[in-house]
Amino acid sequence: MGSKLSTNGDVYSYGIILLEMLTRKRPMNERFKEGLSLRNFVKTAFPDRVVEIIDPILLQESVRRGSAADIHLQCLNSIFEIGLICSTERPSERMNMSNVITKLCSIRDKLLRPTRLRRGI
Numbered sequence: 001m002g003s004k005l006s007t008n009g010d011v012y013s014y015g016i017i018l019l020e021m022l023t024r025k026r027p028m029n030e031r032f033k034e035g036l037s038l039r040n041f042v043k044t045a046f047p048d049r050v051v052e053i054i055d056p057i058l059l060q061e062s063v064r065r066g067s068a069a070d071i072h073l074q075c076l077n078s079i080f081e082i083g084l085i086c087s088t089e090r091p092s093e094r095m096n097m098s099n100v101i102t103k104l105c106s107i108r109d110k111l112l113r114p115t116r117l118r119r120g121i
Contacts, residue, residue: 007096011096011100012087012091015083015084016038016083018083018086022054022083023041023042023053039087042080042083043084046077046081047077047081050076051073074110075107078107079104082095082100082103082104
């Protein structure tokens with residue numbers, strides 16, 4: 001955006017890519033005109049209505065998971081949150097990539113944890 005290059009720009013791009021992957025929408029989508037952007041589109045739906053904007057293919061995985069669907073949706077919500085924080089307008093408010101990796105590993109571990117552990121058995 002006319003500023004000098006920095007890792008903050010890379011973090012922003014990473015956040016936008018996450019939002020693209022989760023919504024299956026491009027930032028240049030016709031829908032995003034007159035002040036609406038991919039980030040704002042997601043932000044208005046987050047956290048209560050992300051099911052309305054998420055790529056339906058990702059929701060199919062929730063259905064396949066059956067009883068673990070809630071965990072799956074919580075994890076998708078957490079990834080949306082990472083995308084939103086990384087793509088915030090102010091570079092100083094963006095998450096650094098070390099924290100992104102830590103959060104993503106935590107999400108992965110939550111998804112891979114055996115079902116019995118999730119139920120407290």
